[in-house]
Amino acid sequence: xxxxxxxxxxxxxxxxxxxxxxxxxxxxxxxxxxxxxxxxxxxxxxxxxxxxxxxxxxxxxxxxxxxxxxxxxxxxxxxxxxxxxxxxxxxxxxxxxxxxxxxxxxxxxxxx
Amino acid sequence: xxxxxxxxxxxxxxxxxxxxxxxxxxxxxxxxxxxxxxxxxxxxxxxxxxxxxxxxxxxxxxxxxxxxxxxxxxxxxxxxxxxxxxxxxxxxxxxxxxxxxxxxxxxxxxxxx
Numbered sequence: 555x556x557x558x559x560x561x562x563x564x565x566x567x568x569x570x571x572x573x574x575x576x577x578x579x580x581x582x583x584x585x586x587x588x589x590x591x592x593x594x595x596x597x598x599x600x601x602x603x604x605x606x607x608x609x610x611x612x613x614x615x616x617x618x619x620x621x622x623x624x625x626x627x628x629x630x631x632x633x634x635x636x637x638x639x640x641x642x643x644x645x646x647x648x649x650x651x652x653x654x655x656x657x658x659x660x661x662x663x664x665x666x
Numbered sequence: 667x668x669x670x671x672x673x674x675x676x677x678x679x680x681x682x683x684x685x686x687x688x689x690x691x692x693x694x695x696x697x698x699x700x701x702x703x704x705x706x707x708x709x710x711x712x713x714x715x716x717x718x719x720x721x722x723x724x725x726x727x728x729x730x731x732x733x734x735x736x737x738x739x740x741x742x743x744x745x746x747x748x749x750x751x752x753x754x755x756x757x758x759x760x761x762x763x764x765x766x767x768x769x770x771x772x773x774x775x776x777x778x779x
Contacts, residue, residue, distance in 0.1 A: 585764045596755055597710065599766035611766070644709060650764040653698045653717075657709040 557581050558658035560645050566664045567635050575630040575661045577645030586628040587655065588620060589644040597644055603628060604650065632663075640665045668693045672756055672770030680778050685746055687773045689756030690738045696758045699732055699739045702769070705752045713754075714741070743775075751777045 559578045567573040577586065584605050589597035601610045603622045617639070619631040632639055645658040669692035679685045689699075700715035716723045716730045716739065723730050727746075732739040739758070743750055753774050757767040 587766050589766075596769035596772050597767070599768070602764070602766050604764045609766075648764065653700070653715065653759070654712055655767060657711070659709050 558645060558647055558656050560658040560661050562661060564662050566666060568666055570634045573632050573635055575643050577628045577658055578626050579647045581647055583647035583649050585648045585650055586622060587646040588630050591642040591644055635665045637665050668758060668768040670758060670768055670770040672773055674773060676774045678776040678778055679746055681746055683746055685743045685775055687741045687754055688738055689770050691758040693760045695760035698759045700757050701730060701741045702755045702757060703752045710755060746777050748777050751775060
């Protein structure tokens with residue numbers, strides 16, 4: 555009965571090698587979010603999709619991109635990962651008139 | 667944007683005692699006040715939330731109180747148990763339901779046996 559699924563759960567990539575993280579949901583929620591959580595820190599919002607509309611946070615580096623091909627799926631692309639991009643990446647969903655956000659289990663990214 | 671401060675950063679209490687964590691925010695338009703619990707290596711989970719038209723909400727051993735005038739809200743956990751050990755985040759939000767969350771820095775709650 556998984557609601558928000560993230561794949562893979564663990565990802566190792568090389569410095570500068572593009573990587574894509576995946577999120578899917580069975581809740582039919584129209585809003586999907588990506589957060590970055592570094593070790594011992596709070597989650598930080600990178601961007602979100604409201605339906606097909608992309609909303610970027612002002613301080614999200616250009617190195618981070620996102621795609622949402624349909625309601626159920628959302629991808630996080632890191633074009634040239636640096637060592638500082640090693641973190642847990644959390645996907646979350648919500649319905650626009652309901653405040654609660656549902657988080658996926660996260661993908662832990664290691665950059666070597 | 668929202669400026670969120672959370673205190674204390676670490677809280678150690680004896681099992682069975684109460685714990686209180688406070689969150690202060692800056693945006694007077696904030697209208698939604700959730701608390702998330704995150705165990706080590708796991709996802710954040712909503713444990714309780716409150717809307718701006720309510721001053722207090724309780725769910726078994728946990729409660730949230732809101733003081734909109736002073737722009738702070740607090741998480742109260744009574745009769746603490748070992749499974750309450752985790753990091754707790756507040757994430758006050760203004761605006762519509764689609765906005766992302768701005769989390770406080772978190773409070774590491776340690777329950778001493």
